[in-house]
Amino acid sequence: xxxxxxxxxxxxxxxxxxxxxxxxxxxxxxxxxxxxxxxxxxxxxxxxxxxxxxxxxxxxxxxxxxxxxxxxxxxxxxxxxxxxxxxxxxxxxxxxxxxxxxxxxxxxxxxxxxxxxxxxxxxxxxxxxxxxxxxxxxxxxxxxxxxxxxxxxxxxxxxxxxxxxxxxxxxxxxxxxxxxxxxxxxxxxxxxxxxxxxxxxxxxxxxxxxxxxxxxxxxxxxxxxxxxxxxxxxxxxxxxxxxxxxxxxxxxxxxxxxxxxxxxxxxxxxxxxxxxxxxxxxxxxxxxxxx
Numbered sequence: 001x002x003x004x005x006x007x008x009x010x011x012x013x014x015x016x017x018x019x020x021x022x023x024x025x026x027x028x029x030x031x032x033x034x035x036x037x038x039x040x041x042x043x044x045x046x047x048x049x050x051x052x053x054x055x056x057x058x059x060x061x062x063x064x065x066x067x068x069x070x071x072x073x074x075x076x077x078x079x080x081x082x083x084x085x086x087x088x089x090x091x092x093x094x095x096x097x098x099x100x101x102x103x104x105x106x107x108x109x110x111x112x113x114x115x116x117x118x119x120x121x122x123x124x125x126x127x128x129x130x131x132x133x134x135x136x137x138x139x140x141x142x143x144x145x146x147x148x149x150x151x152x153x154x155x156x157x158x159x160x161x162x163x164x165x166x167x168x169x170x171x172x173x174x175x176x177x178x179x180x181x182x183x184x185x186x187x188x189x190x191x192x193x194x195x196x197x198x199x200x201x202x203x204x205x206x207x208x209x210x211x212x213x214x215x216x217x218x219x220x221x222x223x224x225x226x227x228x229x230x231x232x233x234x235x236x237x238x239x240x241x242x243x244x245x246x247x248x249x250x251x252x253x254x255x256x257x258x259x260x261x262x263x264x265x266x267x268x269x270x271x272x273x274x275x276x277x278x279x280x281x282x283x284x285x286x287x288x289x290x291x
Contacts, residue, residue, distance in 0.1 A: 042281040045075040047240070051274025057110035058124055058203050059193070059225050060252045061117075062264035065110055073276060077286035099135040104128060105154065117262050121210045124202075125160025129169060144179040150191075156199055167199025171228075186233040193250075197222040204260035215261045223256025240278040247271050 052068040093100035107127045112118035133152035140146045150173040158164045173191035180186065195203075200220040211217040232246035248270040257263060 041077055041286045043077055043284045043286045045278050045281040047073055047276055047278040047280070049073040049274060049276050051244075051272060053108070053270070053272040055108060055270040056250070056268040057115045057118075058262075059250065060203075060255065060263045060265060060268065061110075061115060063115050065108055065114070067108060097137050099133075101133055101135075102131065103133055103152070104130050105152075109160070117215065117264055120212075121206075123160060125158040125164075127166070128157045128159065129154035130157065131155050131168075142178075146177050148175050148177070149173070150175060156195075156202075158202070165198075166202040168196045169199055169225075170194045183236040184233060185235070186231070188231045189229070191228045191230075193225040193228055194223065195225050200225070200257055204257040204262050206261055218257075218260045218262075220257050220260060224254055226250045226252040226255055237275075242276045242278075243274075244276070245271075245273045 048070060049072070050070045052066065054064050054066045057063050057065050092102065106129065109126045110118075110124040112121045112123050118124075131152065131154040133150060135151075136149045138147045138149055150171075152171055152173070154169045154171075155165060156167050156169055158166045171191050171193050173189050175187060175189035177185075177187045197220065200222060203220070203225070204218065205220040206215055206218040208217045228248060228250050230246065230248040232244070234242055234244035236242050250268045250270070252258070252263070252266050252268070255263070
């Protein structure tokens with residue numbers, strides 16, 4: 001049975017937004033840290049990140065939320081602990097063909113008062129996804145280019161007046177990465193996003209207590225949330241300043257819960273833009289597999 005969640009309290013709003021932006025943009029911000037040849041990367045770099053992000057309030061929502069923030073950032077390229085262009089986490093296995101790590105990702109909170117279809121329902125909190133990922137290199141067509149298959153399985157935690165697990169997500173992803181002349185780094189990816197019953201309840205279920213004549217009760221089921229096409233890139237503007245941007249298109253055709261009254265539209269877009277300014281870096285260098 002789907003349990004009701006507490007309404008978001010004002011004292012948690014800034015903290016939840018900060019957590020989400022750190023998790024959602026950590027990989028992109030880290031991509032923009034100064035990337036020289038793999039054998040010459042510093043072990044760590046620190047600096048400031050400033051960016052803006054616009055995303056749907058939740059998958060298949062017709063309303064967007066925007067955030068802009070200035071944050072410190074850290075890149076750390078340890079043999080196990082990592083905070084780099086691939087995100088935050090612990091790398092347990094790294095070979096030329098296969099990587100296995102434990103990592104994080106996240107999404108922004110959404111107040112139900114700002115989402116027409118969710119008026120009167122509990123707020124959607126900050127979501128932090130945590131769990132294992134296998135990354136397999138399928139091909140390397142040319143130097144600086146590679147085709148990979150990523151298989152992340154994440155436990156989804158909600159920060160909203162406390163910490164609550166709200167299900168599991170699986171996102172198999174096919175990605176193509178390449179580095180262009182002029183220090184451009186680009187990555188395009190196609191993935192499927194699937195959720196268990198609990199996660200789909202979180203987004204799409206309408207308990208009887210929140211049902212109205214315009215929003216009938218609905219019991220969500222496990223299955224496809226949507227397919228996703230993304231493109232992100234970064235380039236150096238100077239020795240210590242980097243620009244990054246990303247765009248994402250979500251298609252919810254064939255989703256398991258299209259009949260939910262909270263399912264508003266078949267597609268959605270997300271965009272982000274930002275700068276990083278490196279203020280310091282270590283003299284010590286990371287290992288030759290820092291890439």
